Amino acid sequence: MLESSRIQGKRMLKLRITISVLVLSCCYFVYIVEAQVTAPSEVNALIAMKRKLVDPMKHLANWEKGDPCTSNWTGVLCNETVGTEGYLHVHEIQLLNMNLSGSIAPAVGQLSQLQILDFMWNELTGSIPKEIGSIASLKLLLLNGNKLSGSLPDELGSLSNLNRFQVDENQISGPIPKSFASLSSLRHLHLNNNTISGQIPAELSNVSTLLHLLLDNNNLFGYLPPEFSLLPNLRILQLDNNNFKGREIPASYGNFFRLAKLSLRNCSLEGLIPDLSQIPNLSFLDLSHNQLTGPIPSNKLSDNITTINLSNNLLNGSIPASFSDLPFLQRLSLENNSLTGSVPANIWQNMTFASSEILVIDLQDNSFSDVVGDLNPPENVTLRLGGNPVCSKGGMTNISRFCGNEDGDNGTLGNSANSTSCPTQACPTDNFFEYVPSSPVPCFCASPLRIGYRLKSPSFSYFPPYELPFEVYLTGSLNMELYQLHIDSYAWEEGPRMRMYLKLFPVVNGSQTFNASEVRRIRGIFTSWRFPGTDLYGPYELLNFTLLGPYSTMIFPDQKVHISKGILVAIVLISVVCVVAISAVVTLLIARRKTRYQPSLSRNKLSSKVSMKLEGVKSFTFREMAVATDNFNELAKVGQGGYGKVYKGNLYDNTVVAIKRAEEGSLQGQKEFLTEIKMLSRLHHRNLVSLVGYCDEEGEQMLVYEFMPNGTLRDWLSGKTKEYLNFSMRMRIALGSAKGILYLHTEANPPVFHRDIKASNILLDSKLTAKVADFGLSRLAPVLDDEGTVPHHVSTIVKGTPGYLDPEYFLTHKLTDKSDVYSLGVVFLELLTGMQPISHGKNLVREVNMAHQAGMIFSIIDSRMGSYPSECVERFVALALMCCYDNPEKRPSMLDVVRELESILKMMPDADAILSETASIYSGKSLPSSSSHVSLDPYVSSSVSGSDLISGVVPTVTPR
Structure with missing residues (x-):
């Protein structure tokens, strides 16, 4: 028995030794393979680069150990497959904010397949190596926030794939090379905050892909190239604080097609302000601190305008009447000019304000003698009249409170923590865990990722109205839930730029931390500039992505490497032995994982604790x-x-x-x-x-x-009420519903897609005024991207009510404003027929289409609505069917729908009474003009025929 035990013990010992040898052999073999993966020339280049850098924090301590692509060299990312020559290649150098000094070695040019070179926010000195110009594959060259000097190398003009060149906030001097006109893929050129001098090359107008041109805070002189107006995709032109003394703003600048921001502050410009009214998307205009003369152009600027700053010039004349009809205006600065006449109070009287919106009107130090209108602006409006004759004029009541020279604060927000009372000891006591402020489950404790982020050139002056849209934009780009993002603080900086600190939290009821792959994914989106571009927020820069607490030990990158088949087979064979040796341990771990406690959700845990x-x-x-x-x-x-x-x-x-x-x-x-x-x-x-x-x-x-005492439209159409709706009432309801949705699509900022328009979500008050309800499925509309296109849809899982669902949305998951148009078209058909969208297997859109094609439309009209003018009904049917086209591009916009409904109502005998009750209150303004408006009257339109209205049969949407 004893001998048997000894033999058994020896066998176990031999087995352990054998397993250990196999495991060590496996590890050694893998090590040998890894040591020979990256192209030798690129390994030498990286080593040469390290020797030129000073690394006091030892971030690059693992460089020169093992292989760059397989040993997790800090900041080195490689492609995942071996090239034809048998090596991996370095694709990215990501050394953001690592406290590095020294210089960039010319050997960087040997990284022949490099796509991203990121040295942002370090202390690098010396010049930019001309050898970078030989890296044909380079897409992002990010050197901003260092102490680089010297001139910009001409050789950089050879980078035909370069998308983004950021060298701002350095000490670069000399001229802008004309060779930059050959950067045929360049979208972002950020050279601001240097000492660059000379004439701006007119040749840059050949870079047709250019979106953002930031040259402010340099020593540029000469003239403003008029050819810039030919740039088809330019969104931001920012040239502040240069010296174009004696030069004028080219009249051609009024021809920009996509420009959102024009900033020429403090450039010593002279002459007249050109007419900029034809720039359709202009949001931000700053021509302040120049020597511009003459009157302010009277033509109306874009409805998108948020900021007009013409202060500190030599302007004369009066305030244009067109300034009284700018719905999103946040700041009007006309101080320190020679303007005369009266101040029109309708600048603020014509505007409606949400609680998060403000308007600052600074008219100080001019020659205004009077205020026309009610001098009683709402709390949202700040009016400054100091230094004008009106402040010393007798007989005007309450004028003194507008005659000081105090400056408002548009600036700093500190978001408070969750107001929910949570146990103080439940969260770990160190500084890296905290309660998730907007968690839908109360008192969820997690460790956030902390990110420094800055908007480099936003097209607004006041952030609160755009805070929620920004959160939706950011979380949508990161594929995260809205509550996972918390804006910890933000503040305006000189520029103006806006710095903010973000916290990203893990999903509730999961782990309290992100896993390494998720951190890597999030970081990759920020560092690779994969956020969709927006005119409103402009370009951004990542200031820091600091890994603290549970994330501090994460090493990046953690890469998958694909090597040759022969080596892969050998590794697999040896790995099988390793797997067998540790299978028992793995089995145990799996068993433990299966027994992990899964908490159930209680009603209390579902409370969202809205902390706002x-x-x-x-x-x-x-x-x-x-x-x-x-x-x-x-x-x-x-x-x-x-x-x-x-x-x-x-x-x-x-x-x-x-x-x-x-x-x-x-x-x-x-x-x-x-x-x-x-x-x-x-x-x-x-x-x-x-x-x-x-x-x-x-x-x-x-x-x-x-409370809506008259219930839902569905109640009235289904006969639940004792009374019935006549045709006039139904048209009023149709128009009121359309106006509510028009507001969502065009005046809400940003626009909103309702996603669940239906008769039961249209409520009726005591006067049968229609009110759209239930925004639980609504989504904010997207904003402009950086590719020169307008993303008019939101990609999302399909939600809504069968029968009302846009077939295109149902098939493609692309939600657009035309999806709401389709749903409203179905409601119109309900108003006409009294039927439900889907009943006994019949689809209402299909049934009406077939009746219309057969000339039998009046046979399915709801008999309960009494008499009606047949021509009005026919036009209403045509409109409803046009809204229900299966091709979204053929559907009208909500503005066109409202106009057609009003046109139909004007044809009715009691038109005046109906229209007076449904008078447009489009935020106190008339309906905006539409350059793309098409008449919806099938009897008079030459562009829309009667057959167009009924072509095709809309497919049935089967209830899910």
């Missing part, structure tokens, strides 16, 4: 909701949907409200709850239902709306 204070939106307690509904008595219930039940409630001040209460365990409702609060808090229109408040406690989620 919204003006005009009240936070109610659960007790207040219970009292208002008599403890949610069934007698108070007025409806029910997928989200939950709806109750009629009476608040303590006798206000009658509708209270929508989420069903227990409704994860979908939880997301819609947050979406609807954030959407409705910033949307204000008479044809949109108003959000009174919300309740988010006791594990409950409730939304409180204004």
Whole structure:
């Protein structure tokens, strides 16, 4: 027995030794393979580069150890497959913000397949090596934020694949090489904040791909190249703080096709301001601190304009009347000129303000003698009149409060932590874990990624109205949920630029940290500039991507390497032995993983704890909701949907409200709850239902709306009500609904796609005014990208209601404004017929199409609406069917829909009465013009024929 045990022990020992030898052999073999992977010339180049760098933090300590592509050399990323010559190649050098000094070695030119060279935010000195010009594959050359000097090498003009060249915030001198005109793929040229001198080469106008040209804060002189107006995709032209003394702004600058920002501040420019009214997307205009003369051009600037700064010039004349109709204006600076006449109060009277919006009007130190209109601007408006005769004029009441010279603050935000009361000891006590501020599950503790981020040239002056759209833009680009992003703080800097600090949190109820692959993915998006470009936010720069706490030990990159088949087979064979040796351990780990505790969600955990204070939106307690509904008595219930039940409630001040209460365990409702609060808090229109408040406690989620005593349009069309809607009433409802959606598509900033337009989401007040409701599925529209195209869709999973779903959206998952047009077209067909979109297997769009083609349209008109003018009905049918085209491009815009409805109403006998009740309140302004407007009258239009209106049969959308 004892001998047997000894033998068994020896066998076990031999087995262990054998396994150990095999494992060591495997590791050694892999090491030998790895040591010979990267192209030798590139290994030598990297070693030469390291020797030219000073690395006090020892970030590059692992360089020269092992192989660059397989040993995780800091900041070195390689391609994943071996080339034809049998080697891997370096594709990226990512050495952002590593406190490096020294210089860039000319050997960098040996990295023949390099695509990204990133040395941003270090302390590098010396000149830019001309050898970089030989790297034909280079796409991103990022050297900004160093101390580089010397001139820009002519050789860089050979980089035909270069997309982005950033050398701003250095000490570069000399002229801009004319060879840069050969950078045929260049989109971003950032040379600002250097000492570059000389004439701006007119040859740069040959770079047709150019989007952003930032040359501000240099020593440039000469003239402004008029040829720049020929650049077809230019979005930002920023030349501030140069010296073009005695030169004028070329008149051709009024011909820019896509320009969003023109900034020529403090350039010693003279002459007249050219007419810039034909630039369709101009958002930001700064011509301040020059010597411009003459009057301000009277033609109206783009509706997109947020900032007009003409201060500190020699301008005369009066304020143009066109300044009174700029819906998104945030700042009008005309101070320190010689302007005369009266100040028109309708600059602010014609505007409507959401709680997050402001308007600063600075008219100091001119010769204004009067104010025409009501001198009582709302709280959102800051008016400065100091230094004008009007301030010393008697008889004007309340004028003194506008005559000081104080300056407002448009600037710094510190987002507060979650207001939810969470246990202080539940989160780890170190500084790298915290409660997720906007978590849909309360008191979720996690460690965020901390990111420094700066908007280099935004096209706005005040951030709060764009904060939520920016969060949606950023999280959408990162494929993350909205609550995962927290803007910790932001502040305006000289430029103007906006620095912000972001925190990105893991998904709730998962791990408290991101795993390495997710960190790598997020970092890659930031460092490779894969965010879609926007005119509004302009170019950005990554200031830091600091890995702290649980992320501090992560090494990047962690790469997959594909090597030759023979070596791969050998590695696989040896790896099989290694796998067998450790299979028991793996099995144990899997068993433990399977037994991991999976927490269940309770109603309390579903509470989102909305940590935001919204003006005009009240936070109610659960007790207040219970009292208002008599403890949610069934007698108070007025409806029910997928989200939950709806109750009629009476608040303590006798206000009658509708209270929508989420069903227990409704994860979908939880997301819609947050979406609807954030959407409705910033949307204000008479044809949109108003959000009174919300309740988010006791594990409950409730939304409180204004009460609509006449219920839903679906109720009226289904016969649940005792009365019926005549044709005039239906047209009023159609027009009111269309105006509400038009507001979402064109005046909401940014625009909104509703995504669930249907008859049950159109509510009717006591006067049967239509109000669009239920924004739980809504999505913000996308913004312009950097490729010179307009991304008019949002890619998203299909949501909505069968029968109302846009077939194109259903098939492609591309949501557009035309998806809402389709859904509204179905509602129009319901108004005409009284039928439901899908009933007994029949699709309403198909049925009406067939009746229209057969000339039998009047046979399916709802008989309950009484008499009607046949010509009006025919035009309404034509409009509805056009809205329901299966090809989105053939559908009208919402502006065209509203215009056609108003045109139909004018044909009716009681047109004046109807139109007076549905008078346009498009934010106090008339409907905007549309350069692409097409008449929708099939009887008079030469561009839209009657057969076009009914071509094709819209496919049935099967309920899911």
